[in-house]
Amino acid sequence: MDYFAHSTAVIDEGAVISKGTKIWHFSHIMGGASIGENCVIGQNCFVAKDAIIGNGVKLENNVSVYTFVTLEDGVFVGPSAVFTNDLNPRAPYPKGGKWIPTLVKKGASIGANATIVCGITIGRWAFIGAGAVVTKDIPDYAIVAGVPAKRIGWMCECGKKLVFDNGKTTCGKCGRKYTLDGGVCKEGS
Numbered sequence: 001m002d003y004f005a006h007s008t009a010v011i012d013e014g015a016v017i018s019k020g021t022k023i024w025h026f027s028h029i030m031g032g033a034s035i036g037e038n039c040v041i042g043q044n045c046f047v048a049k050d051a052i053i054g055n056g057v058k059l060e061n062n063v064s065v066y067t068f069v070t071l072e073d074g075v076f077v078g079p080s081a082v083f084t085n086d087l088n089p090r091a092p093y094p095k096g097g098k099w100i101p102t103l104v105k106k107g108a109s110i111g112a113n114a115t116i117v118c119g120i121t122i123g124r125w126a127f128i129g130a131g132a133v134v135t136k137d138i139p140d141y142a143i144v145a146g147v148p149a150k151r152i153g154w155m156c157e158c159g160k161k162l163v164f165d166n167g168k169t170t171c172g173k174c175g176r177k178y179t180l181d182g183g184v185c186k187e188g189s
Helices: none
Strands: 069-071 102-104 142-145 150-155 168-170 177-181 184-187
Touching: none
Parallel strands: 069 102
Antiparallel strands: 142 150, 168 177, 177 184
């Protein structure tokens, strides 16, 4: 084993867990789940069959990543954030594995207690505020908050809020340059 799993963690046969990953107290990784290198899976997390977690992902305590949720490299998921994979669940009418996928792109951060409704894409380096309910696609670098989540700004890859002047800005923290055109934020001048 080239990863760490606390003695209380449950790792089902068929789970793929890459080197350097740490899985903490009372977490459950189902067979068929895929977890990349150097991830941290906090206490009491659940990773379902056919969930994909990239490299360097951090799941804080009490996060469930359900079937067909994909978290690309460097994603941060705050405590008790929730992913869904069914838009209209009914206990007497199970879907039989016909779940709806969700994609969280590289470097995105999801705040504590946020709810991510299935079938959406969260863009690269996007920032989801604590307690937000995300019901639609979120563009790259967007900051969203509220119920339902609405865009309230833009954020640099390094985590500093961006302020645009005539559709251009330079991050005051790291010096990256961004352009904003028609509601699309892109790195570069």
